[in-house]
Amino acid sequence: MQENKPILVVGLGNPGNEYAQTRHNVGFMAVTALAGDGATWRNEKSAQTSTDIRDGKKYIFVRPQTFMNASGNAVGPLMAFYKIPLENLVVIHDDMDLKIGTIREKTGGGSAGHNGIKSIDAAVGNNYRRVRVGIGHPRDLGLPIAPADWVLGKFTDEQMNAIRNAIDTIKI
16 A cells, blocks of 8 residues: 555445445445545546545545446546555455355455456456455345346345444455
């Protein structure tokens, strides 16, 4: 992490009320929570952004408005505009291969088939911090639901509680 540069914290999701509270929008939920209740959001470079200074560090919270599969179209221009090095990028996203409410972090690596991550990797490279939030997989729950339909579905109340608790543990 370059101390003299801002930290770009990106939550992946899809814009629009019809996608709010869906499994694929866990990144939006997380970055909104991390920005805080008093955050002011503005439209900038195909994204909603909110800026805050914490402990002398500048954080730029980002909700791309390009839809999940084109997230790199927002992240790339923001990184260029703010001159943010790759090591100062944090991306928070859903992961079907993790149990609901589980958090895993890593730096670099492959996309594991996540189209939002593929888009960001293509735009800026892949050596950035990823915070994966488990949303579970329908097959693990014995549900006959296609993965594409699962990620666009809404959480049950119990699942949402697990997600909120997980989000509360994320440190930026």
